Amino acid sequence: MKIGVISDLHIDSNRKKLAPGQTYDRLLAELLYNQEIDLLLLAGDVSSDYHDTFKFLDNMKNHAVSKILFVPGNHDFWSIRNHEEDTDRIYRLFKERDENPVGRPLLLNEDWAVVGNPGWYDYGFGSSKYTKDEFSKKKLKVGGWNDREYVHWQKDDVSVAEDMYQEIKQDLHHAAGRKIIFMTHVVTHPQFVIPLPHKVYDYYNAFLGNTSYMQLYKDYPIKHSVMGHVHFRKLYREKGISYYCACLGSSRHWYTDDPYVELAYTLEEFLIEG
Incomplete structure (x- = not known):
């Protein structure tokens, strides 16, 4: 089985790179067909409005x-046009979709x-020089983390x-006895955040990831780990685990002006037996 990995398509902010008649779903479908991908792991941030993400899916x-498995990113929880502020409800809607693996891990084979x-x-x-309360404000002097405006969890x-x-x-636990692909x-x-100290990322690293999840690599037989969010394109291997961050990201950081070429450059692939 050939598995593809990609994330952070940001189809709305990257729309300006499309030629007339092009769409990102068609371009991605063409790439998956050409690369003969059996399963795509799409690791979030398709767009900055969950309605647009649903339409893309x-x-x-x-x-x-x-076949596609999808986990939403922070942008996918946004609802700017409709001003919806119940993020817990939006998460429940994602869980109802066929592409959702939360609560139903995909058992590929034995x-x-x-x-x-x-x-x-x-x-x-983030740096310990900031408090939890300072991080919770999601604002540092000039600028801020936009989830403070568009994500509204009840906790x-x-x-x-x-x-x-x-x-x-x-x-x-439900996948016990199998090797794990974790997304x-x-x-x-x-390896996928900015090394500290850093005058900006001392603060903003706080919103890039989760340190407690690192324990999972010690407790479970994870062999491939897929992530996104940081707009890196990076493959890292350590202690028998392959870590993938395959973000299309913002077009201002692309190497070319061709969205298909950038999708092809971004897509990571690996094979599993069976």
Whole structure:
């Protein structure tokens, strides 16, 4: 089985790069067909409005090229046009979709399973010179982290992160006896955040990932770990685990002006037996 990995398509902010008649769902479907991808792991941030993300996922399903598993990123929880402020409800809607792996890990065969969850940041990658209360404001002097405006959980970030951690552990338990392909949106390894000290990321690293999730690599047979969020394109291997961050990211950081070329450059692939 050939598995593809990609994240952070940001189809709305990257729309200006499309030629007339192009759409990102068609381009991605063409790439999956050309690369003969059996299963695509899409690790969040399709767009900055969950309605647009749902439409994209529906279009991909209609293309019927590859099976897709999707976990929402922080942007996918936004609802700017409709001013919806019940993020817990939006998460429940994502869980109802066919592409959702939360609560139902995909058992690929007797040897492999995919466990996926959006994950949430726990401030752990930020500098200890800031307090939890300072991180919770999501604003540092000039500028700020936009989730403060568009994400409205009924709990604080650390509690949301812990709830998702428990979801992950339950799904890992259900996949017991199999090697694990693990997918989140937030990063789960320090190789994918900015090394500290740093005058900006001392603060903003807090919103990039979750340090507590690192324990999962010690407790469970995870062999492949997929993440997104940080707009890196990076493959890292350590202690028998391959870590993938395959973010299309913002077009201002692309190497070319061709969205298909950038999608092809971004997509990571690996094979599993069976």
